Amino acid sequence: MTKASWSKALFALMLVLLLALAACNGGSEESGSSDSEGEGSSEGSDSEEEASEDGLYSIDDFSTDKTNEGEAIEGGNLNFGLVTDTAFEGTLNWNFYSGTYDAEIIQWFDESLLSSDENFLYTNDGAATFEPSEDGREFTFTIRDNVNWHDGEPVTAEDWAFAYEVIGDPDYPGVRYGEDFTNIEGMEEYHNGEADSISGVEVVDEKTLKVTYKEATPSLLTGGIWPYALPKHIFEDVPVADMIESPEVRENPIGFGPFKVDSIVPGESVTMVKNEDYWKGEPKLDGVTVKVINPSTVVQALETGEVDTVDSFPVDQYPDNADMSNVEFLGQTDMAYTYIGFKLGTWDADAKEVAPDDSKKMADVNLRKAMWHAVDNNAVGEQFYNGLRWNATTLIPPSHPEFHDSENAGVEYDPEKAKQILDDAGYVDTNDDGFRETPDGEELVINFASMSGGDTAEPLANYYIQSWEQVGLNVQLLDGRLQEFNTFYDRVGQNGNDDPEVDIFQGAWSVGNDINPAGLYGRDALFNFSRYASEKNDELIAEGISEDSFDVEHRREVYNEWQQFMIDEVPVFPTLYRAELVPVNNRVQNYSIAFDWSELYNIAVTSEEAPAAE
Template sequence: MTKASWSKALFALMLVLLLALAACNSDSEEGEGDSGSDSGESNEGGSDAESEDGLYSLDDFEGVKTNEGEAIEGGNLNFGLVSESAFEGTLNYNFYSGNPDVVVIEWFDEALLSMDENYNYTNDGAATYETNEEGNEFTFKIRDEVNWHDGEPVTAEDWAYSFEVIGHPEYTGVRYGTDFTSIEGMEAYHNGEADSISGIEVIDEKTLKITYLKANPSLLTGSIWPYAMPKHIFEDIPVAEMAESPEVRENPIGMGPFKVDTIVPGESVTYTKNEDYWRGEPKLDGVTLKVISPGSVVKALETGEVDLVDNFPSDQFPDNADMSNVEYLGTIDLYYNYIGFKLGTWDAEAKEVKPDDTKKMADKNLRQAMAHAIDKDSLGKEFYQGLRWGATTLIPPSHPMYHDTENPGLEFDPEKSKQILDDAGYVDVNDDGFREDPDGEELVINFAAMDSGDISEPMAQFQIQSWEAVGLNVQLLDGRLQEFNSFYDRVGQNGEDDPEVDIYSAAWGVGSDVNPAGLYGRDALFNFPRYASEENDRLLAEGLSEKAFDTEYRQEVYNEWQEFMAEEVPVFPLLYATTLVPVNNRVHNYSIDPAQPVYLNELAVTQEEPIVAE
């Protein structure tokens, strides 16, 4: 799998990031294309997916690009980052917070640890590891040939420094949480009670030892921070100033297959190949990444302005399924989108959620009723032609071992919704068509929704009308959709929750580790609903207990958690998704299937110029 194809997957908190992916193979025939044509035209392309009823499914797509023609030496590839907004430009794994930035980062930097198709750490990456019998000590060995782009070796000091920065009292990013507090001595260091982290020991230049407070089953599936930070570049910069420094914003370096050459802030990045890359010299000479709006992505693909994109808007697929110069790849997305309810605030000093039972959405009856009012299956069919489908629980099917297929979630039932509201005292006392709250006061629910493409507005209106149908007055915050960066600021990604937001619509790219504490734990900044309870604490802790090394027990715990969250409804999932990636027919060696990985240094093209659509 190419690095660029699973940006959300490594979004660890968030991030959190990769639920064990079950990739499905297509039964359709492979597309044929004359990708070596001197004229730049192909004979055939697009997708063989056919739909009599206008609906599609994951089974219509392959996960690996068909190679046509012969790859040339060198060449440049054009990559489209699909976004309505500019990327923020925080280009360092320790500090980024939005998915667009991580898409930029993963072309020039990468994890030291690799994962297999089940998202367990392996010894095939830039570093190998071994554990003690108890499972709480890890000894890592970085390969000798792994170097930073400036030629300096990637060292154990660099890896340890990454932990020290995230754990530092003046750290300004969003990474610090349970994945770090579980390290011996981390909290004492973070609280300023120690000058170093006792559980992190540099053995020699290439060997690092990390001791965790106790073993837990998540340590081998994504909760070990796998990113180093070049200490020789950052050590003289105050931690509080790092995120805004030129070393992060203007001149970032990494250890990946390409080096950053130039940056047009928020718009584009050009990369040149890293001839010293540890997996081998890249086949391409370079890559140009540019931001492409969802509204212009089809034209950019047809004209060859971009060879591939990070995530094609699936609502645009049916009208462009036969695009002649691309092959569409598809897989289950490591993702769900959801509706969240604001139930508290973030206590920046205590670094934990502070529930507030005076919040407008504090009554779980209201939340349950709002969930039952949404026809999720119709959402997926109407706006995504079946390429997204109704979600049931907060552990998606991309993690089949732990996704509870027997749990129907909060099903569409508007009559049940109305009954719940009636019983809870939400009735229309003034005959204006909208229900008042149980005290007889006007109830207006402010809804924050993001502008992420052409269907954002009709999607939001579909939901608003669904709530109106059961008597609830829901209004868009400020009367409009919110721009990406503004949206996440207002829902609290910087720790400040806008009190005007009552509910919001957002999405998570989920992580390799099934443990949901990074999103819903009491100490998780990304717990945007600001929900916390003793029962939630207990279940999350049980999922990391020694007993949870027994897979069946862990399944039971997470099934119970999925049921509990459907009852409490701090959020409810809307849709699961298929990732679609159209790839120009000149591109060789590209995969979005984790069972058949192709690394970025193997990416190649068959001709200098992109193939254009007929």
């Protein structure tokens, strides 16, 4: 690809994304897409969001940006809540973390070297700039001179290259290694022990790094570049296999972000102070404390001013608290969806890829599709979440309107069809106990893993179990109870150890800026918890990042086909798309939840103490 054609492809991609986003932001009842008039402004933020006559709310009625009221004081501290019923894991480094709560903590003290815009495209406004080569395969990155680690050492090209070397190391214990890395020249040879260095990663000088990819792909523009450095002067003497459990990750993490870690209460809280040497400028706040808040007490914590804001508010609690007087609720369509997954294999740690197993209990696609037909996710969204979650149709959510296939209706709720599919596939009740046996006449008990957390967790799991019972399937909660967050992900295979007792599971994914599904559903993706793989899936994922897919229309067609293919195969099925609601105390200024917002250093408060609700 010539430089001219690369530039033309980049321009075309940006233009189509802008047009698609503008079209989507017109609003749509079916997709739940947010209204552009409310985003990036304070319009309508002085009035309460009201439910319609049927008691349903719309994400269209919320703004992403906090209204500023009053005059900011100098300094002050912010209290940020992680809404969870479990301890955070404490893997506090971008190169090793795997849980969302750890990421919520890391964002305050460390950050990406590359910034992204509202269309998820990398920009040159971050801590580093980039310049692609004529063929789009080579990227030259330049780290700004004033970007320094919290200990005063400069963030260097060596640090960025070191992150690639650690993730590519055969002993790397994290979950990041995948096609974003194997696309780098020389990475597989390095990973396999056939080379002592990565030929495609070159340190040009102290602040300049050059990375060469095997193929130019559209994903390189939106998330296919690893943008996080790792301080070599701190980690170089730590064996790679030990890094994830090291004090440098667990007890004394550093970054180059707006705040510095001061103290950690493992699993409970992290206290940070401002980084006066932050590259964008000295933060307005003196410090930030991030603490765990149980979903059952989050309302009290907000009303009393114990926390100023939280990572995400349980939307099922919103109707009873919409008029909380000391906060403003922000909202947007979340980059996430919940889903039901089916265990179809295991993780092959030696080959570092999934190993499908046709003997698995859920191997029959007819059984999986019947279970999708049996659940009414429209009703779930309305009855459990008052319209702030809604029926999901495909595995690309409407937060990415340029690639979400809004015309694909997914699989409709039809319990009679579910029964017919099961009958035709040979799942019948042979002993009159009310439950279907397998086509071989064996008892069929399906073990269902679902997470604890929030008031709706248990009734929601019970609803699904009852819906499946209505079509004759005996589904039981794993161990007879809900699983706490860390235990749940350990048992479904986050560490590569798939618990054989798990047959199906209810999880949730936050999707990244790049909509390429390889990181969740690729053959070599550890996060592919269903352990599904097929040649057709491989082909579609590869085509989605091919040179032809620089043509956005072609890429859209590929992903539309992939969305339908996953509906046909049903290794997982999406249940709900989600509204993200975030209450922010009235004393807080300059706060936003917009996807492209990166101004944590600019947050201010108008008083030393957070006002309580009246």
